Amino acid sequence: DAGVIQSPRxxxxxxxxxxxxxxxxxxxxxxxxxxxxxxxxxxxxxxxxNNNVPIDDSGMPxxxxxxxxxxxxxxxxxxxxxxxxxxxxxxxxxxxxxSSYEQYFGPGTRLTVx
Amino acid sequence: xQSVSQHNHHVILSEAASLELGCNYSYGGTVNLFWYVQYPGxxxxxxxxxxxxxxxxxxxxxxxxxxxxxxFSFNLRKPSVQWSDTxxxxxxxxxxxxxxxxxxxxxxxxxxxxx
Numbered sequence: 001d002a003g004v005i006q007s008p009r010x011x012x013x014x015x016x017x018x019x020x021x022x023x024x025x026x027x028x029x030x031x032x033x034x035x036x037x038x039x040x041x042x043x044x045x046x047x048x049x050n051n052n053v054p055i056d057d058s059g060m061p062x063x064x065x066x067x068x069x070x071x072x073x074x075x076x077x078x079x080x081x082x083x084x085x086x087x088x089x090x091x092x093x094x095x096x097x098x099s100s101y102e103q104y105f106g107p108g109t110r111l112t113v114x
Numbered sequence: 115x116q117s118v119s120q121h122n123h124h125v126i127l128s129e130a131a132s133l134e135l136g137c138n139y140s141y142g143g144t145v146n147l148f149w150y151v152q153y154p155g156x157x158x159x160x161x162x163x164x165x166x167x168x169x170x171x172x173x174x175x176x177x178x179x180x181x182x183x184x185x186f187s188f189n190l191r192k193p194s195v196q197w198s199d200t201x202x203x204x205x206x207x208x209x210x211x212x213x214x215x216x217x218x219x220x221x222x223x224x225x226x227x228x229x
Binding site: 033042043045048056091093102103104105106107108 | 148150156157158159160163204216217218219220221222
C-alpha cells in the first residue's frame with residue numbers, strides 16, 4: 001500500500017508566485033483533508049472533501065487559498081499569490097469516510113516563501 | 115465547536131521513566147479520540163484511537179490511553195519510555211454534529227527522552 005502521496009516534498013518560491021501542492025489519497029478512501037502545520041499555530045485543518053465534494057472550507061485562511069478535487073485520486077491546494085507567512089508544512093490526509101475512521105497522513109510538503 | 119488542550123508543551127524524561135501526557139477536550143456530544151505521533155522530520159502516525167467500548171485503549175509501541183468521559187480527558191501513558199519515543203505527540207478529537215468528520219488537534223507535546 002503506497003499510502004498518501006504528496007508532491008513536491010519541498011517547495012521554495014518567491015513572494016507573489018503561484019504555488020500548487022498535490023495529493024494522491026489512498027485508493028478507496030472517500031475523504032480527503034488538507035492541514036497546515038506551523039510552530040505558532042500548530043496543526044490546522046484547512047479544508048476537507050467527501051466523495052470529491054468540499055464539505056468544510058472554513059479553515060482556509062484567505063481567498064488566496066483554493067483547493068480542488070477533480071477526481072477520487074487527486075487533489076490540489078493552490079496559493080496565489082504566495083506570501084512569506086504561508087511558509088509551513090502542508091499535510092494531506094485521507095480516510096475511508098467521515099464517520100468513525102482514522103485519517104492517514106502523507107509525508108507533507110514543506111513550503112518556504114521568501 | 116470542539117477544542118483540544120494539551121497540558122504540557124515540552125516534557126523531558128530519562129529512559130525507563132513513566133510517561134503521562136494530558137489531553138482535555140471540549141465538546142458535549144459523542145466523540146472519537148486519537149493520539150498521533152510525529153517523529154522528527156516525519157509525518158503523523160496514529161498511535162491509538164478510541165471510538166467506543168472499553169475506555170482503556172492500547173496502541174502501538176506500548177502506549178495506552180484512558181478515556182474519562184466525566185473529565186473530558188484522554189491522557190496518554192507509557193510505563194517505561196525509550197529514547198526512540200522522542201517525538202511530538204498530538205491529541206485529536208472528532209465530533210459529530212456540524213463538525214462531522216472534522217479532526218481537531220491539540221497544540222502538541224514535544225517529548226524528549228534522554229538515554
